[in-house]
Amino acid sequence: MPNFKVKKIKDLILPFKKDEVELEWMAENNNVILIYTKVNEESFFLQVKKEKDSSFVIKGDKHTKPSKIAYLQKSLQIFRDYFCNHEDIINEAFAFKHNALIEKTSLIAYDFDQLLSKIKGKIYIEIGFGSGRHLLYQAKNNPDTLIIGVEIYNPAITQVAKLAKSQNLSNIMLIQSDARLLLSVLESNSVEKIFLHFPVPWDKKPHRRVIAKNFCQECARVLGKNGRFELRTDSYEYFDFTLKQFLHFSTPKFSLRKNEDLEISSKYEDRWKRQNKDIFDLWVWNLDSAYDELNLDDFDFSDMTFNANDLILLEKNFKNLTLKGDDYFLHFENLYQAKEGLIFKIAFGAFNKPEHSYIYVGEKIEFLFKKPFRIKENLKAMEKLKKVLKFHFDTALFS
Ligand SMILES: C[S@@+](CC[C@H](N)C(=O)[O-])C[C@H]1O[C@@H](n2cnc3c(N)ncnc32)[C@H](O)[C@@H]1O
Numbered sequence: 001m002p003n004f005k006v007k008k009i010k011d012l013i014l015p016f017k018k019d020e021v022e023l024e025w026m027a028e029n030n031n032v033i034l035i036y037t038k039v040n041e042e043s044f045f046l047q048v049k050k051e052k053d054s055s056f057v058i059k060g061d062k063h064t065k066p067s068k069i070a071y072l073q074k075s076l077q078i079f080r081d082y083f084c085n086h087e088d089i090i091n092e093a094f095a096f097k098h099n100a101l102i103e104k105t106s107l108i109a110y111d112f113d114q115l116l117s118k119i120k121g122k123i124y125i126e127i128g129f130g131s132g133r134h135l136l137y138q139a140k141n142n143p144d145t146l147i148i149g150v151e152i153y154n155p156a157i158t159q160v161a162k163l164a165k166s167q168n169l170s171n172i173m174l175i176q177s178d179a180r181l182l183l184s185v186l187e188s189n190s191v192e193k194i195f196l197h198f199p200v201p202w203d204k205k206p207h208r209r210v211i212a213k214n215f216c217q218e219c220a221r222v223l224g225k226n227g228r229f230e231l232r233t234d235s236y237e238y239f240d241f242t243l244k245q246f247l248h249f250s251t252p253k254f255s256l257r258k259n260e261d262l263e264i265s266s267k268y269e270d271r272w273k274r275q276n277k278d279i280f281d282l283w284v285w286n287l288d289s290a291y292d293e294l295n296l297d298d299f300d301f302s303d304m305t306f307n308a309n310d311l312i313l314l315e316k317n318f319k320n321l322t323l324k325g326d327d328y329f330l331h332f333e334n335l336y337q338a339k340e341g342l343i344f345k346i347a348f349g350a351f352n353k354p355e356h357s358y359i360y361v362g363e364k365i366e367f368l369f370k371k372p373f374r375i376k377e378n379l380k381a382m383e384k385l386k387k388v389l390k391f392h393f394d395t396a397l398f399s
Contacts (some may be wrong), residue, residue, distance in 0.1 A: 017310075085190055129174075149172065151177075184373075195230050234280070251286055313392040328384075
């Protein structure tokens with residue numbers, strides 16, 4: 001992350017505009033000043049952190065990073081040139097090589113937003129693609145389909161991105177994530193095929209399997225009308241377990257096969273074949289949407305208003321509160337004073353997919369930057385947030 005350290009900074013008189021960089025307004029607490037910065041319609045916080053030796057470190061806030069690191073770099077340069085004296089600079093780490101990095105990584109999405117923005121038309125998803133042989137094969141044979149590969153193991157992502165590039169395949173988007181989270185942010189009926197090939201069987205710890213009731217419900221939700229889920233595994237237990245999970249649907253269709261050769265064989269498959277293990281295929285489709293039961297409202301703060309007295313109480317009573325529900329949490333990380341309101345930095349949502357947001361509370365209340373994903377854990381956390389704010393952090397007044 002580009003940053004620099006400086007002995008002192010000049011008075012921050014905002015708004016300030018130079019070239020395409022706009023430093024619009026700021027919010028601060030005892031340790032940090034956040035500067036709301038805009039470059040070409042993208043907004044993020046520059047962070048000025050007061051160090052113990054009374055110097056300042058200036059960098060981008062890690063939870064509001066712009067899509068292009070050059071935007072951040074340019075903003076830091078402007079800040080350095082107009083709000084610092086050259087002789088006060090202690091050190092600088094700006095170096096960002098404009099080498100092949102951007103090109104090299106264009107097949108990788110670094111967050112769900114980036115991934116979702118690339119989705120147009122048909123999509124297949126491959127979960128845990130490993131060495132990527134099957135994923136690359138699908139991309140080659142389905143040039144009109146975007147093949148989304150989701151892996152938790154980062155080196156596999158870099159490796160497969162390189163292979164795809166060397167094979168001139170551009171209909172691929174790879175993301176590092178737990179597959180279960182990826183499904184939860186996809187639109188309903190948007191996927192044609194989901195491949196799960198040779199998942200770790202976890203025969204002794206079945207609760208660690210990708211396949212579970214929730215996962216099957218999410219498959220049913222995201223798969224389109226003729227969409228299909230495909231499992232290929234060397235584990236009979238996994239095959240049987242998956243079949244039983246999908247049998248909970250009212251009219252599922254199945255295709256079951258044993259020891260069928262595919263045109264492409266993965267590294268794992270080669271290994272099991274050498275050991276003469278059986279290979280099982282289970283295809284599932286016609287999954288009813290009986291599970292569309294989650295009728296979620298959007299994040300709605302329109303019923304909340306705050307007067308000057310509320311803001312005084314919120315500031316006075318603020319604490320690093322953490323609240324936990326069955327499947328979600330809400331943590332108040334920091335509070336900053338802005339000119340006409342307060343800014344809360346919060347972490348919240350599902351335990352395995354925390355979101356970090358800044359919320360502005362003034363006359364009205366709103367998310368700064370992007371809204372979080374509309375998944376039920378986030379919505380529950382926001383309902384809790386409303387209560388905390390309504391009762392000015394007095395947890396005795398709400399459950
Ligand atoms: C046994 S390997 C199989 C790899 C590949 N499908 C093949 O057939 O060669 C299982 C892969 O799934 C990945 N994986 C495990 N759990 C996952 C999850 N929850 N989400 C995404 N990938 C996962 C692992 O990192 C690993 O690469």
